[in-house]
Amino acid sequence: MLLWAIAVAVTITVAALSPWSMVVKWPMWALLVGLAWVAEMKPVHFQRHGVQLSLSLPFVAGTLLLGGPLLAIFTEAIVLLLALVSRNSIHKPKRTWFWARLNLPIGMISAAVGALGWTAQQSSRADLPLIGLAAYVALYLTVNMLLVSRLNSMMGARSFWEEVRRGSTGAGLTAISYVTFALAVGALMVEGQFLAVPFLILPLMLLRHVVARHNQADELSYETMVALTIMLQRAHPYTHGHLERVGRTAEEVGLRLGIPRRRARMLREAAVLHDIGKIAVDEQILDKPSKLTESEYEHVKLHSEFGYRILLDSPRFSDLAPWILYHHERPDGKGYPHQLTDIEIPLESKIIAVADAYDAMSGGTESSEKRNYRPTLSPDSAMQELERCCGTQFDPRVVAAFRHVLTEQGVLSA
Amino acid sequence: MTEATWVILGLVGVITAFLLHYAFVTQPRLIAQRRREGLRVFSTAIELRFPGHSGTTRRVLGLAEAVGAELGLSSTQKSNLNLACQLRDIGLCAVPWKLINFHSPMHWSDAEKATYERHAEVGAAMLELVPSLQHLAAIVRYHRANFDGSSGPTFPSKDDLPIEARILGTIDDYVSGERFQGQLLARQHLTDEAGRRYDPAVVAALLRVLPSMSAEARLEDLDLADRAVSSGPRHQAGRDSVGPPE
Numbered sequence: 001m002l003l004w005a006i007a008v009a010v011t012i013t014v015a016a017l018s019p020w021s022m023v024v025k026w027p028m029w030a031l032l033v034g035l036a037w038v039a040e041m042k043p044v045h046f047q048r049h050g051v052q053l054s055l056s057l058p059f060v061a062g063t064l065l066l067g068g069p070l071l072a073i074f075t076e077a078i079v080l081l082l083a084l085v086s087r088n089s090i091h092k093p094k095r096t097w098f099w100a101r102l103n104l105p106i107g108m109i110s111a112a113v114g115a116l117g118w119t120a121q122q123s124s125r126a127d128l129p130l131i132g133l134a135a136y137v138a139l140y141l142t143v144n145m146l147l148v149s150r151l152n153s154m155m156g157a158r159s160f161w162e163e164v165r166r167g168s169t170g171a172g173l174t175a176i177s178y179v180t181f182a183l184a185v186g187a188l189m190v191e192g193q194f195l196a197v198p199f200l201i202l203p204l205m206l207l208r209h210v211v212a213r214h215n216q217a218d219e220l221s222y223e224t225m226v227a228l229t230i231m232l233q234r235a236h237p238y239t240h241g242h243l244e245r246v247g248r249t250a251e252e253v254g255l256r257l258g259i260p261r262r263r264a265r266m267l268r269e270a271a272v273l274h275d276i277g278k279i280a281v282d283e284q285i286l287d288k289p290s291k292l293t294e295s296e297y298e299h300v301k302l303h304s305e306f307g308y309r310i311l312l313d314s315p316r317f318s319d320l321a322p323w324i325l326y327h328h329e330r331p332d333g334k335g336y337p338h339q340l341t342d343i344e345i346p347l348e349s350k351i352i353a354v355a356d357a358y359d360a361m362s363g364g365t366e367s368s369e370k371r372n373y374r375p376t377l378s379p380d381s382a383m384q385e386l387e388r389c390c391g392t393q394f395d396p397r398v399v400a401a402f403r404h405v406l407t408e409q410g411v412l413s414a
Numbered sequence: 415m416t417e418a419t420w421v422i423l424g425l426v427g428v429i430t431a432f433l434l435h436y437a438f439v440t441q442p443r444l445i446a447q448r449r450r451e452g453l454r455v456f457s458t459a460i461e462l463r464f465p466g467h468s469g470t471t472r473r474v475l476g477l478a479e480a481v482g483a484e485l486g487l488s489s490t491q492k493s494n495l496n497l498a499c500q501l502r503d504i505g506l507c508a509v510p511w512k513l514i515n516f517h518s519p520m521h522w523s524d525a526e527k528a529t530y531e532r533h534a535e536v537g538a539a540m541l542e543l544v545p546s547l548q549h550l551a552a553i554v555r556y557h558r559a560n561f562d563g564s565s566g567p568t569f570p571s572k573d574d575l576p577i578e579a580r581i582l583g584t585i586d587d588y589v590s591g592e593r594f595q596g597q598l599l600a601r602q603h604l605t606d607e608a609g610r611r612y613d614p615a616v617v618a619a620l621l622r623v624l625p626s627m628s629a630e631a632r633l634e635d636l637d638l639a640d641r642a643v644s645s646g647p648r649h650q651a652g653r654d655s656v657g658p659p660e
Contacts, residue, residue, distance in 0.1 A: 130418065177433075180425045187419040203430040210437045213445065220445070220546055224452040227504075227544045231459060234508040234536065280462035282511035306462050313454040 003105035010112035014069050017119050028194055029066050032185075033075060033082075035059045035197065039204055040083035055204050056083075058182040060111070061136050062197070065129055065189050069115030072136070076111040080104050106147050114140035133186040137179045145171065162261060177207050221316040225269060228276055228310075236283045238275070242359055247272040249405060250355040256401045257347065270320040271352050274327050277307030301336045304328050323348040327356070332392045342395070350395040354402050357394070358382055379411045446493055449546075453500045460503045464514045467503070470589050473631065475499045477585045480623040481616065487577070495578040498553040502582055505537025505554070534558045557582040561613045580613040584620055587612075597628065 036056035056079050063075045084100050117135035125131070149163035181200055188196050229243055250271035254264040278286060281303045285296045292300065308325035311317040326349040329335035331342040361382040377385065383403060390396045406412045461468040478499050482492045506514070509530055513522075522530065538555030541547045556579040584604070591600030601621065608617040 130422075177429050180422065180429055183422045184426045187422045191416070191419055200426070203426060203433065206430065206433045206437060210433055210441065213437065213441050216445070216546065220448055220452055223544050223546050224455060227540065227547065228455065228459070230540050230543055231456070231504055231507045234505075234540065235463070276459070277462075279459045279507050282515075284510070284512065309462060310455055310459045313458045315451050317455070 003102070003109070007105040007108040007112070010109055010116075011070075011073055014073065014112050014115045014119065017116070025066055028189070029063060029071070029075070031194065031197065032059045032062050032066070033079060035201055036075070036079040037082050037086075039201060040079055041086065055208055057137060057140060057178055058185050058200065058204065059197075061114075061133055061140075061182040062185040062189055064115070064118055064133060064136060065186055069112075069119055072115055072118075073108055073111045076107050077104060080107045102151065106144065106151075109147060110140045110144040113143045114138075129190065130183055130186050133182055134179050137182045138175070141171075141175050141178060159261070174207065174211065177203075221314075224314065224316070225273060228273060228279075232276055232279050235279045236281075236286050243272045243275075246274070246352070246355045246359050249359070249402070250351050252405045253351050253355065253398065253401050254348070256405055257351070257398065259347070263348075266320050267323070267348050267351065269317070270323045270348060271355060273307070273311065273317070273320075274324050274352050274356060275303065275307065276310055276324070277303035277305065279310070280306040301328070305337050320348075322346060323352065325349075327352040329353075330393050331395055334392075345395075347395075347398070350398045354386060354394050354398050358386060358402065361385060379406065383412060449497065450500075453497060456504050457500045460506050463507060463511065466514065467506075470593070471500060473589050473592075474502075474582075474585050476631075477589065477620065477623070477627055478581060480627050481581050481585065481619050484619040484623050485577070485581070485615070491578055494550060494553060495581060497547075498550050498557070498578055498582055501537065501541065501547070501550060502554055502557055502586065503533065503537065504540060505533035505535065508536045509533050531558055552576050553578045553582060555579075557586065559583065560611050562610050564610065577613075577616075580616050584612045584616045588620065 036059035039055040039059065056076075060072060060076050060079060064072045080103055081100065084103065114136040117139040118132040121132035121135050122129075146164065150160055153160040153163045181204060184200055185197055188194070188200075229238075229240070232238060233240070247268045251264050251268035254267045255261070259267065281300060285292065285300060288296070304325055304327060308321045311321040311324060323346050325337070326335075326340060326345055329338065329340045329345045329349060331345065331350075333339050333341045335345075361377050362379050383406065386394060386399050386402070390399050403412065457471040461471070475496065478495050479492070482495050487495065509532075513526055513529065517526070519530075534555055534557055538551040541551040541554055552574070553576050556575050559575060559579065561575070561580060588600050588604060591603055595603075601624070604612065604617050604620065608614045
C-alpha cells in the first residue's frame with residue numbers, strides 16, 4: 001500500500017510540474033504500445049528471486065516524444081497491465097493480482113521519476129529531446145533497480161546493499177543497450193521514420209536471450225545442489241525439511257558468529273550437502289533400528305570422506321568440501337575421520353555439527369518426519385542435551401550462538 | 415536523416431553485433447564448460463557407491479565422443495550425449511547397496527534384475543525434477559531399452575528412442591562386457607545382438623572406431639604399466655617374459 005501511495009504522489013508531482021500537451025498522434029502511440037506489449041510478453045524470470053526484467057522500456061520512453069511525461073507513465077501502467085493479464089493465464093487470477101500489486105506501482109514510480117528527469121531537461125533545452133530521453137531511461141533503470149532490491153531484501157535473507165550489488169553486476173551492458181535502443185526509437189520518431197521502429201525489437205530480443213542464458217548459467221550450480229540432494233533422498237530417505245532446516249539455522253548461527261555473508265551462504269550450501277557422502281553408504285545400515293556393530297559403524301563413518309571426495313570434483317563446491325569432511329570431528333579429539341583437536345576444526349564444520357545434532361534430536365514438527373528409532377525431544381531438552389555435550393562434542397561458542405538464534409526465533413522458552 | 419541519428423543507429427548495430435557474438439559463440443562455450451565441470455559430481459558419487467563401476471565413465475565418454483563423430487551427430491546431440499554419459503547411472507543411487515556390492519550379477523534373481531533395470535527410469539525421473547537437465551531425461555530413460563522393443567523399458571515408437579540413447583546403451587554394454595569378458599567376447603556380443611538389442615548402425619560405427627580407441631586405451635595401460643615397473647618390482651610372470659631378464 002505504501003508503494004501505491006508513493007506511486008500516486010510521484011505521478012501527481014509530475015502532473016503539476018510538466019506542461020499538458022494533448023495533441024497526441026494516437027496511431028503512433030498504439031504502435032509503440034503494441035511493440036512494448038510484445039517485448040514485455042516474454043520477460044526474463046530470475047528463478048529464485050521472482051524478479052522480472054522488463055524489455056518494454058525503450059518503446060515506453062518513445063511515448064515521451066508523443067505526449068510528454070504523463071503519457072509515458074500512463075503507457076507504462078497500461079503495458080504492465082496488458083502483459084500481466086495476457087501472460088498469466090486466466091486460471092491463475094491470484095497470481096496475476098499478486099504481480100500486479102507489486103509490479104504496477106514499481107513501474108509507475110520508476111517511470112514517474114524518469115519523467116521528472118525528462119521534465120527537468122526539457123525546461124532548460126527543449127530542442128534536445130534525445131538527451132531527455134536518455135535521462136528518462138537512466139533514472140528509470142536506477143530507481144527500478146533500487147526498488148526491486150529493497151523488495152527482495154524484505155522478502156529474502158540478503159541485505160539491501162547486497163541486493164543492490166547483485167542487481168548491478170552486469171547491469172552496465174544492459175543499461176547501455178537500453179539507453180541506445182531508446183535513443184534509436186526517439187531518433188527514428190524525430191525523423192518521422194515510424195515504420196523502422198518495429199525492427200528494434202530484434203536486438204531487444206537478442207538482449208533478452210543473452211540475459212536469460214546468463215541467468216541460467218548461474219542457476220546451474222544451484223541445480224547441481226538440488227539434484228545431489230534428490231539423489232541422497234533416493235538412496236536414503238531423508239526428509240527435505242531436515243536438510244533445509246539445518247541449512248537455514250547453520251547460516252544464521254554463522255552470521256551471528258561473525259562469518260561474512262558470502263561465506264555464510266556457502267555454509268548454508270555446505271549444511272544442506274553435509275551428508276551427501278551417504279549416497280555411497282549402505283542404506284540398510286543407516287536405517288538399522290538397533291545398535292550398530294563395530295564394522296558397521298566403521299562403514300558409516302566413511303560418509304564424511306565420501307562427501308568430501310564427491311564435492312571436490314566440482315569447482316563450485318570444492319571450497320566447502322573440507323567443512324563437510326570434518327563435520328563429525330569433536331573438540332575433545334574423539335571425532336572422525338582425522339581426530340582433529342579443537343583448534344584444528346574449521347568453525348563451519350562445528351556449526352554444521354551442532355545444527356545437525358539439534359535437528360536430529362528435536363526432529364521435524366510433523367509426525368512423518370520423526371525418526372522412528374529414536375524418541376524426539378522437545379526443543380528445550382534438545383538444547384539442554386547440546387549444552388551437556390559442550391566442550392567434548394560441541395564447541396561452547398557455537399552452542400551459545402545457537403541458543404541465541406533459537407531464542408530469537410521463539411523456539412525456546414527463553 | 416541527421417548525423418546524430420546515424421551515430422545512434424550505428425551504435426545499435428555495434429551492440430547487436432556484440433550481442434550476437436556473445437550469445438552464439440562465447441556463452442554456449444561458457445555454459446557447456448560449467449555444466450561439464452558440475453556434472454562430474456554425479457558420476458563420482460555413483461562410483462563411490464559402487465566401486466566396481468569406477469573408471470568406466472571415462473571409457474564410455476571417450477567411445478561416445480568417437481561414435482558420435484563417426485555417426486555425424488549435430489553439436490547439440492554430441493553435447494547431450496556427453497552429459498548423458500555422466501548422468502546415465504544416477505538412478506543407481508536408488509538400487510540397494512548390497513545388491514551390487516555383495517551379489518554378482520550372475521546370481522541375481524529375476525526380481526533383483528528388475529530392481530537393477532529400474533535405475534534408468536529412476537534416473538530419468540530425477541532429471542525431470544531439474545529444469546536444466548530435463549532434456550536429458552529421455553536419453554537416460556531409454557538407454558537400457560532394446561532397439562526392437564522386445565524387452566526392457568517400452569517406448570511408444572522408434573522415433574521416440576533418441577539416437578543418443580541408442581549410442582549410450584550400446585557403448586555402456588560394450589564397456590562392461592569388455593571389462594568382465596574381454597574385448598573379443600564383447601565384440602561378438604555386439605554383432606550377435608545388432609538389430610535386436612542394438613541399433614545396427616550404431617554397432618557398425620562402434621566397431622569402426624574401436625581399433626583406434628582400443629589402441630589408445632592400451633597405450634595408456636602400457637604407459638601405466640611402465641610406470642609401475644620403474645617404481646617397483648614386477649609381479650606378473652606374463653609381463654616378465656616380454657621385458658628384459660632381471
